[in-house]
Amino acid sequence: MPQPSGSGDLNESHRLVDPDHFARDVEEQLDSSGEKLLPSPWTQNNSSRRPLLLNNILRNPKPYFVSTVLFLLPSFVVEPIRTYTASSGSTTRRPQLGPTAWLDGLRGIAALTVYFFHWSMLWFDKIIMDAYGAPGSADTFFQLPIVRTFNSGTASVATFFVISGYVITIKTLTIIHKGGPQSNERLLPTLCGAFFRRPFRLFVPAIVSTFMIAVINQHFGIFERSVRRLPDLNSQLSDWYNETLRMLNTFDLHKTRYGVAVPIYNAHLWTIPIEFKNSVLVFMLLLVFAKVRRWIHMMGVFGVAWCVLFTQGDIDAALFCIGLILAEMTLIFPPTGQRGNASATSTTYLARTDGLGYWIRHFITIASAILGLHLMGYPLQDNVHAGGFQTISEWTPKPFYPEPGSVPYGQTVWSIGIGAVLYITACTYSAPLRLPPHLSRWIPTGIPWSQGKRGDSDGAALLHEETSIQQTPFLQIPHTTRFAQYLGWVSFSLYLCHGSVITAMGMGDYYEAKPAWDQGQELAQQLELSGQPVAAAAALEMAWDAYLSSFLWSSIPQTIVLFWISDVFARAIDANIVKMTRWLWVKAKTD
Structure with missing residues (x-):
C-alpha cells in the first residue's frame, strides 16, 4: 500500500500544490504586453463567481485555455519553468521542512518501491521470489540481501503502517505532553478531528479512482486484463458500487492481510481498509490512555501490540501500535537534530553532538539501519535456504510459521515488520551529520520548488525556519532530498494509480x-x-x-x-x- 500512504495515511503530512495554483498564476503573468487582464474569477464573491467566470471564458478564452493546459501538465515540468521565468524582482521563499518531513520522503520512496515491485514481478517473478543461494535460484545482484529491500512491496507496506501509526498520533500526543488547562481544551477536538477526517481521507480518493477505472474500462476496455468489462455502463457502475461496499466493509472482510478481500477494480487497495481498521485502533488507544501516566500508556499500547501479534498473528495492527509508541518516545526522549522546540531545549544525553557518545550513537543507529534493511529484504520463498536468514526463520513465532508445504508468507511479514521498525527507529534517533559547508550545499534537501501552501495534516509536519544539512540527522538525509519529498507528496496518488497504468500500458x-x-x-x-x-x-x-x-x-x-x-x-x-x-x-x- 502508500501506503499504504498508500499507501494508509499515505500522504497526509504534506501537500505542496494548491489545485488552483496554475490558473491564478497564469492570469497574473500571462499578458506580457502590459494590457489589463480580465478580472480573476477567484477574486469575486461567491454570488457572482459562476456567471463572471463563464462570461470571461466566452469573451477571452485564451487565458483559461492556457491555464487548463498548464494545470494538466505535471508540476515537475511547469514549476521549474515558472521559477526560471519569474521576474528577477520577485522572491519566493521556499518553505522548509518540518520535524516529520523525512517520514514523507520515506513514504514516497516506499510508494515508488511498490510500483517497482509490481512491475518487475510481472516480468521477473522467479528472480523476485527466489532467495539468493536457494536451490535453482538465478542468484542475480537484485536478489542480494539489502538490495532486495529496494524492490520489496511487502517491506513498503510494513513501512506505510509504522509511519501511519506515527503521523496520525503525534499531534494528539504532543498536546497531551504539553499539559495544562489549554491542553485539556485542545485534546478532544484534535483527536475527534483526526478521527472524523480519517475515513474520508483514506476511502474517498480510492472510491474516485476506482470509479474512473470502471467508467474508462467500460468505454475503452483498456483495463480488461485485470478488471471485468460489462456490456453497458449501468451494469458496470452497479458492479463497481457493490465492490465499493465490499471494500468499505472494513471490520468483516479485512481482519488481517491473510485472506483479505482484494478489491476487483484495483487489487492494490487491499491495504486501505486495513489502514482504517488500525487507525481506529490507535485512536481508541489514544483516547483510553489520554489521562494516565505516560509509562502506563506505553505499557498498555505495547500489551495490545503483543496480544494482537502473538494471539491473532496481526502484524499490521502491531505495526500501527509500534508507530504510536515511537511517536511517544520521540516526545519523551527528543532525538538530537530534530527540528522543533523539544530537541532545541533538550539537555539529555541524546542532545550531545560531539565526543565519544556522538560517534557511539552514529554506530548504533547505522548498524540498526543496516540490520533493518537486511530484514526488510527477507525473501518471499526459499528463505530457510537463504544466507543470512536461516536463524530468524527458525525464530519465527507460531502464529507466523507456515504450514508444511505452504508459502512462508507469515515468516516474511514477521521478519520484514521487525526490519521496518528497526530502520525507522534508527532514522528517528540518528545523530546529525557534520559536514564542511562547501560539501553540505551539494546535498539538495528541502521541499521542491516554492510551494508554501500545505494541506490538512494530523501530524506535526509544520514549517520551520531554514535548517542546515549539518542539523539534519544523518540517516534522514536521503528522505529529505527534493526528489524524496516530491515522491512523498505524490505517494498516495502513485499508490492508487500505479496498478492501472501497468495494466493499461x-x-x-x-x-x-x-x-x-x-x-x-x-x-x-x-x-x-x-x-x-x-x-x-x-x-x-x-x-x-x-x-x-x-x-x-x-x-x-x-x-x-x-x-x-x-x-x-x-x-x-x-x-x-x-x-x-x-x-x-x-x-x-x-x-
Missing part, C-alpha cells in the same frame, strides 16, 4: 515479449540436448537480451505517464479531498 508489452522469451528458452534446451552447448548459450543470451530490452523500453514511457497521472491526480483530486475533509469537519463540529 505495460501488460501489453509483457504479453508480446513473453512468448518470444519462452521460445528462446525452448530453442536453447533443444540445442543443448542435441549436443550444441555453445549455440544453446548464444540462443538463450539473444532471447534474454531481447526480453530485457522490451522491459526497459516499456518501463521508460510507462514510468513517465505514471508520474504525470499521479501528479495531476494529487493536485486535482487528492488535494481537494483534503480540503473537503477539513471543510466537513469545520461545518460538523460544535463550538
